[in-house]
Amino acid sequence: MASTAPMLTKFESKSSRAKGIAFHPKRPWILVSLHSSTIQLWDYRMGTLIDRFEEHDGPVRGIDFHKTQPLFVSGGDDYKIKVWSYQTRRCLFTLNGHLDYVRTVFFHHELPWILSASDDQTIRIWNWQNRSLICTMTGHNHYTMCAQFHPKEDLIVSASLDQSVRVWDISGLRKKHSAPTSMTFEDQMARASQNQADMFGNTDAVVKFVLEGHDRGVNWVAFHPTLPLIVSAGDDRLVKLWRMSETKAWEVDTCRGHFQNASACLFHPHQDLILSVGEDKTIRVWDLNKRTSVQSFKRENDRFWVIAAHPEINLFAAGHDNGVMVFKLERERPASAVHQNQLFFITKDKHVRSYDFTKNVESPSMLSLKRLGSAWTPPRTLSFNPAERSVLVTTPADSGSYELINLPRDASGAVEPSNTLRGSGTSAVFVARNRFAIFNQTNQQIDIKDLTNATTKTIKPPPGTTDMVFGGPGCLLLISPTTVYLYDIQQKKQLAELAVLGVKYVVWSGDGLHAALLSKHNVTIVNKSLEQVSTLHETIRIKSATWDDAGVLLYSTLNHIKYTLMNGDNGIVRTLEHTVYLVRVKGRSVYCLDRAAKPKVLTIDPTEYRFKLALVKRHYDEMLNIIKNSSLVGQSIIAYLQKKGYPEIALQFVQDPQTRFELAIECGNLDVAVDMAKQLDRPKLWQRLSTEALAHGNHQIVEMTYQKLRSFDKLSFLYLTTGDQEKLQRMAKIAEHRGDMTSRFQNALFLGDVDMRIEMLKEADQYPLAYLTAKAHGMEEQAREILEMSGLSEGDVRSPEMGKPVRPPRAIAPTYKANWPTKSAGTSSFEKALMAGGGEETAAAGQDTNGFVEEEDLLAEEEAPRNGHLAEEGEDDEAAAGWDMGDDAVPDAEDEDLVDVGAETTGAAGSSEADLWTRNSPLAADHAAAGNFESAMNLLNRQVGAVNFAPLEERFLEIYAASRTFLPANAGMPPLINFVRRTVGETDSRKILPLIPRDVESVLASEVAQGKNAMKANKLEDGLQSFQRALRLLMVNAAATQSQAQEAQHAIRQSSQYILAMSIELERRRLVGSTTTTADISSLPPATRKRALELSAYFTVVEGLEAQHTTLALFTAMQFAAKNRQMGSALGFANKLVEVGTNAKFKETARRTKAAAERSPTDALEIDFDSFTAFELCGGSYTPIYAGDVSAACAFDGVKYLPKYKGTVCKVCGVCEVGKVGSGLRLTV
Amino acid sequence: MDPFSPEGELLNIHTAFIQAQYPSVLSDYTTSDFSPTNRLPVQILQYRAQCALGQSDEVIASISDADARSTPDLAAVRTYASYLQKPSAGAVQEAERLAEKEGDNLSVQLLCGTILARAEKAEQALQLLAKHTGSLDAVALTVQIHLLQNRTDLALQQAKSARSFAQDALLVNLAESWVGMRQGGEQYQKAFYVFEELAQSPSSASAMSLVAQAVSELHLGRMEEAETALNAALEMEPENTTALANKLVLDAVTGRDIAEARTKLESADKEHEILADMMAKREGFHAAMAKYSPKFEP
CATH class of the missing domain: 2.130.10.10 (YVTN repeat-like/Quinoprotein amine dehydrogenase)
Structure with missing residues (x-):
């Protein structure tokens, strides 16, 4: 059929x-x-x-x-x-x-x-x-x-x-062409006989x-x-x-x-x-x-x-x-319906299934609709009734029919429905919990039926209706090829109509307030009264749509998921490889059915549309949140904001100075504009800024821009209008210096300075004018002088009738002192939100207000280079104390200075190289070389917790002394001071660094080596001093390379261990009162004896000493113990000595001691020393700190201390505070 | 014709002066040998040489008030000598007065410029010196003042513009070298060549040149060579304070004890800048140190 x-x-x-x-x-x-x-x-x-x-x-x-x-x-x-x-x-x-x-x-x-x-x-x-x-x-x-x-x-x-x-x-052909290896004759024969050759002997292709x-x-x-x-x-x-x-x-x-x-x-x-x-x-x-x-x-x-x-x-x-x-051949859109968190859909096998959005699980089949319609026509629509838990399915087979089926309580496989109600109709939809509507296209009739499939009401739809969908509670949307009608079932009345072409699907928002009408190429968003909200056109076929909870419509085309806001703003969310039908969007997940009717979850990035939505709804907090938490920076969003009239928000996103400037001008944020103009420093920008600032009445910025632009006339006039007499005077001097007569005249007029005018006219050889000016202002003496100069007498001049001299008007209000007050409209609520939220933006915004506090500095800046300029040009003028604004032949260097406002801080004089050093380096040594002892100390304090600087005094001064040389120059002048660099080949001012005397290598070669020699020679006091010197030299030093820095760190560690070891041994000798190892201490009190023995034992366990020195310590301890009948300890030391000793003679002695001790390996005096447990020694009390014990350490040399020493100066280095945590000593830049 | 130009008769004495061969300036030239117009400049160079040798008293004595009144040059020399003898506000005021009144006089420019620069009135000094008309001495002084202010960029401009009109004059080379010593990098080596050439040729050698050579070598990191040059300078003038000061620096750089050099410098000039500076720094150190209150083990 x-x-x-x-x-x-x-x-x-x-x-x-x-x-x-x-x-x-x-x-x-x-x-x-x-x-x-x-x-x-x-x-x-x-x-x-x-x-x-x-x-x-x-x-x-x-x-x-x-x-x-x-x-x-x-x-x-x-x-x-x-x-x-x-x-x-x-x-x-x-x-x-x-x-x-x-x-x-x-x-x-x-x-x-x-x-x-x-x-x-x-x-x-x-x-x-x-x-x-x-x-x-x-x-x-x-x-x-x-x-x-x-x-x-x-x-x-x-x-x-x-x-x-x-x-x-x-297959023969394939073999021949895919096996190009040589074949033996036999192989060929075998192959030839295998395949049955056709009558022409062709074996490649046979019938x-x-x-x-x-x-x-x-x-x-x-x-x-x-x-x-x-x-x-x-x-x-x-x-x-x-x-x-x-x-x-x-x-x-x-x-x-x-x-x-x-x-x-x-x-x-x-x-x-x-x-x-x-x-x-x-x-x-x-x-x-x-x-x-x-x-x-x-x-x-x-x-x-x-x-x-x-x-x-x-x-x-x-x-x-x-x-x-x-x-x-068939529609591929799976029939589906969404109810709350459940999706009901019909699979390709015509099974009804559900999908849970919260659990992301698909149920097993609940129903089989095998017998619905014809075998090859899938059902078209599915309507779900949650109250009755029934579904209404339509199929286009048999020129349209529907079936009402109850879903089983639980899904237990594809069961054939037992009792179904059916009828003919092209569309069917539930309109109430116990009513559904059936539309029949052929006889243009809508039947409202109850759940027994009995017609309760019949409606005549508008002519030409092709489809019917849910239209909100008690309503239907009737679709004709050109129009959509909203029809109230109760009142049997058409409520509204809207002309929309070719609507195929309608998607209602979750709150039921809006619906999206989907046509082939259009999406029309309407409210529940069928009033159009917005519409958009796609060049590519629109397949499906679903509403975000926030009121954003996501729709799919053949190859994209897109979004549209209520206001019609739309954009692409992601691309699709295969066509899908959207059913639900939740957070970053879009749920959809693919063409095989399989539920799928796609991940999307909703940032863009959320941001735009927040913008539209003015939810600034949310915007702020989005800005902070996503990488939403790009040309498109900036362009979008600008286009939509939010330049002040766009400003927050932009880094590029040019764009920032444009945006700042657009939203009237002069502070930012000034900043950006300074960065870019182009006349065109200053020009625009001046116009904008003038419009704002911000004459301080106007003044600055005019200065940048060297618009002297404008500047003069600005001073005149703002009543800044003082600056006007300066302008006059500048004009004089520039030799610009017109400008001088103008400034003199502005100032009302008659003398100046006369002077200028005289200089310009305009004696008649000068005379008249003098005369007009009743300056007879001046007038006479001019006459004399011209060799004329008063009688020779016929002057016209003079009126009263006119004074230029005086500014009444001292406008120049402050900008015209403007209503503070600078911070939008968005910016406020940003401020409140803190973050970097706030800092930036805060700085902006400094914009023209710097302005005065700027003037000073300008003065300095200009003096130099003068000197060079040989133009003399004391009036040029500052402010030659000559606009020609300005050397480039000056311009750089103008731009680089931040770098130069000290007015006329540049910063000395020493300042550069401190700027270039985080090393204490470099700061010391620059003579900046305070910051050097500060650095050391932060890096290694240094607090006692007295031992470093000589080191600091030594470094400082080595930092500058004296170059004799002109007779009578003090020598030129030059700064000695360790970066000899470097000229980049950001990389130059001072020479630090006594580099790491030399410290290793002298102090450290001396210390070790002293150890060997048993001159412990000398050694102690050597190592301490080494520590101080290394603490304030600069390493050339990373590996050298590591060497230095190692040396610091080692030196401090030697200091510790030596201190322990010296302490023992002090107790015993003798330097020899064989001293008999039986006369001393037991506590002292015990302590002495302990110390000699501790001397052997200090780590990091060279093997030969450990040998010395062991030998000493062994001898001392043996002498004092501590045979157990002596045996331990002897064993260790035999094991690790480096000296044959000592080892020999050790063996003998061992032999003797083994006879009765007991200690006469119990001491606190366990050679089998690892411990470190407290640098203050010389007592053990076992692993796991609470301790404090020196951040510089790493020596540990008992907690009670916390806060005191480390006894090993003598500089740092015990227990203070530092960032670690820096030796390389 | 410029009397200082290569053809001029002042060339030799001027060269000797800028090479700091002051004894030669005084003994090898007599004013009467020169043409009348050049006698005054010679006289002034000799006075300045005397000042440089520390004989300011004699200079002051030999210039009478009348001479000073009639000739601004001499007035400037007298002021200069008195300032060198003992820096005083009066001398500075006098220099300012001269600068205002006789600003076009080269001697006034140079000498008063020096005084002003030393009195930390660099701006005024620069203004005064800017009035010069093609004097390399003025350029050299300007360069030094710029360097004093750490304006290497401006100093470089000065030196460059001087080179454009004076080509390879000794003072231009020197001025460029001074700038180069600030710039560093390759410029160190260039400066070294200039100083070395001066220091090593017997006709131009002076303690000053040797010191300059030593300093450039020190900056280049060639400590041994620097020491040799410094020792040579000290041999020539054992009391040369600049040489002694640099010796101290060299000792510090090479990690030797600086006490010996310091003592020597102290005996030569108790108030030498480096000593005062070191003293100030030591005080600064103590002040900075006092901000920390280390606790010692009870």
Whole structure:
């Protein structure tokens, strides 16, 4: 039973007769070869013609894309096979050989082969890599119409007008071409006999089966993608199905239906269907298993010539007399409904399932709808009634029917529904918990039914209604091709209508306040009264939509997920590889159903639309949060903000000074603008800033910009208007210095300074004017002088009548003292939010206000270089105490100084190199060299907790003394001081560093070595001092390399251990009152004795000493113990000495002691020393600190102390505070 | 014609002066040998040489009030000598007065400029010196003042512009070397070549040149060579305070005890800058140290 549902056409082209079609395996492209000799490349998704290839002469019948390479092949009536590149858009080469029309061409799926079938009765295989013919298959005795490779095996099937279908075995050919290794003669013989050679001795391709059954010529033949099946179509109007095994092949069945020549046929790539086309203008779909017709589509006027299937997705293309159509067989949108956190949907097997959004789990099937509608038509819609837990399903089968089914309580497999209520109708939707509406398109009627499927009410929809969807509680939305109506069921009244074209789906927001009407290319957002809120257009097909909880609509197109805000702002959220149908968005997850009706979760980044939403809703806190927590910085967002009129917010994102400047000007944030202008320092920017600042009445900034621009006239006028007489005076002097008469005159006028004017006029040799000026102001004496100079007497001059001299107006208010007060509108609530939130922005904003506090400095800055400039030019003028604003020949260096406001701080004099050192280095030594002892101490304090600097005094002064030399220069002048650098070759002021005397190497070579020698020579006091000196030298030092720094650190460690060891031993000697090891201490009190013995033991365990020195300590301790009848301890020391000792003589003694001690290894006096437990020694009390005991350490030398010493100065280094945590000594920059 | 130009008769004495060969300036030249117009400059150079040799008293004595009144040059010399003898506010005021009144006089520019610069009135000194008309002495002094103010950039400009009109004159080379010693890097080596050339040729050698050579070598990190040059300088003038001061620095750099050098310097000039500076630094150290109150073990 064939249904005649409308065809789901996706694309149609108009052209001359299409003879060949090929789908691109990945891209949405089809190649169409035309009877008119053209090959077209279409994007069927966008509906655009990408390219045309016209090199064939006459009709092109065969066409095929290569699976992986950017190639395609075509064959035409000019007997030629052409291979093309669609990237370079040209024919790469032509394969010649066929002697008649080429009917079909196909690429092999893996080998570089092309298979062609031709009217010259041959089938040929070509290698397109070496462009050669590798096999010609003869056998058909009429035109061969079609030949195809088997998708997996080494088989070919061909169809011919000789009424036969042949299957060829080409395994021989494959062997020959894929095994180029040399073969022995025997191998060749064996192989030759293996394959049955045909009558020409050709073993490459042999006929395997000849299938006869068609009564006329066969036009097309195809293999099944997986099963051993073949389908063929012939001029006998039949489509025949064949099956084959290893050894034979036979006809299975025939599909009868075409009433004209069947021109092409193929197997559905995924489903058990056969598709065929014919000259009877129909496309027919057959059930593969039952061989019955499933569907047929008829075209009015066009005969079909060819059909092709997309290898992956559910798409087919058929070529006819007037072009090509791309279509799919069934709707792929799975019917679904969302209720709260559950999605109900129907799978491809027509099973109803649910999906839980909170648990992200899919339920097992709950129902099977196998019997709903027809076998090959999936259900269209699903409506869910939570109160009754029932679903309403519609299917387009049987010209539309619905079914009301109760869902089982728990999902226990795909059970057939027991009691279902059904009826006919195109749309069905629940409108209340016990009512549903059924729309029937054919009789244009809506029935409201109760749950027993009895009609309670009938409504006549507006004419032309095509669909009906839920329209809010008690309402329906009725959709016609041009209009959407909102209809109230209760009042039986149309509430509103809105003209929207071609609405296909309606998606309601979670709160039911808004709905999105989806058309093919439009999204229209309406409120619940069907008033349009916004609309947007997409060039690509819109597939589905869902609402975010915040009121953002996410919608999917064929290849994107996008968002739109209520105000129509939209953007791309992510791209899609496959079409999906959105059902829900939650946080960063978008839930959707794919075309196989499988629930999927996609991750998205909602930052962009959340930000925009927050912006629209003015939720600044949220914006701030988004700014802080995401990397939402980019040109697009800035442009967006600027475009939407939020320059002040955009300002927060921008780093680029130019853009910042623009934005700051736009939002009137002068402080930022000033900052940026300073950074960029371009006249154009100063110009704009001055205009803007003037408009703001911020004359302080105006003044600064004029100074930068050297607009002297404007500056004078500004001072005049702001009443700044003092600066006006200076301007006059500058003018004088510049020799600019006009400017001088003007300034004199502004100042009302008559003398100055006269002076200037005299200088300009304008004696008459000078005279008149003097005269006019009643300055007779001056006037007389001028006359005398000119050699005239008063009588010689006839002066006109004079009025009263006019004084320039005086500024009443001292405007220059402050800017005109402006209403504080600077901080938007957003900025306030930012301030409150703290963070870097706040700091930046805070600094901004300093903008022109620096201005005075700036003037001072300008003065300094200008003096130098003067001196050089030899222009004399004391008035130029500052402020030569000569605008010519300004050396570059000055300009740099102007810009670099921050760097120069001390007015006229530059910073000395010593200052650079402190700036360049975090090393205490470098600060000491610069003479900045305070900061050096501060550094040491922070790095190693230094507090007692007295021992470092000489070191500091020594470094300082080595830092500067005296270079005699001019007679009578003190010598020039120069700074000695350790970076001799460096000229970059940011990298120069002072020379530090006594580098690490020299300390190692002298002090450390001396200390060790002293140890050996038993001059412990000297050694102690040497090591202490070494520590101090190393503490304030600079290492050349990282490895040297490590060496230094090692030396510090070692020296401090030696100091500790030596101190312990010295303490013992002090107690015993003797330097010799063999002193008898029996006369001393037991406590002292005990302590002395302990100390001698501790002396041996200090780590980090060189082996020979440890040997010395062990020897001493052993002797001392043995002498004082501590035989147990003595034995321990002797053992250790034998083990690690470096001195043969000592070892010998040790062995003897050992022998003696072993006789009674007991101690006369119990001492606190356990050689088997690891411990460190307290640097203050010389008592053990066991692992795990609480202790404090010196941050510099690492020596540990008992807690009671915390806060005191380390006895080892004598400088640092015990227990103070530091960042660690720095020795390299 | 510029009397200091290579053809002029003042060239030799001037060169000797800037090479700090002061005894030669005094003994090898007599005023009467020169043309009348050049007698005054010679006289002034000799006075300045005397000052440089520490004979300011004699200079003051030999210039009468009348001479000083009639000739600003001599007035400037007298002020200069008295300032060198003992820096006083009066001398500075006198220098300021001269600078204002006789600012166009080269001697006034140089000598008063020196006084002003030493009296920490660098701005005024620079203004005064800016009035010179192509005098390399003025340029050299300007360069030094700029360097004193740590304005290497401006000093470099001065030196460069001087080179543009005076080419390879000795003073230009010297001024550039002084700047180079501030710039460092390759400039150290260039400066060294200039100083070495002066110091090593017998006709131009002086303690000052040797010291300059030693200093440049010290900056280049060649301590041994620096020491040799310094010793040579001290041999020539055992009491040269600059040499002694640099000796102290060299000792410090090489890690030797600086006490000996300090004593020597103290005996030569008790109030030498480096000594005062070191003293001040020591005090500074104590002051900074006092901010920390270390606790010692009870």
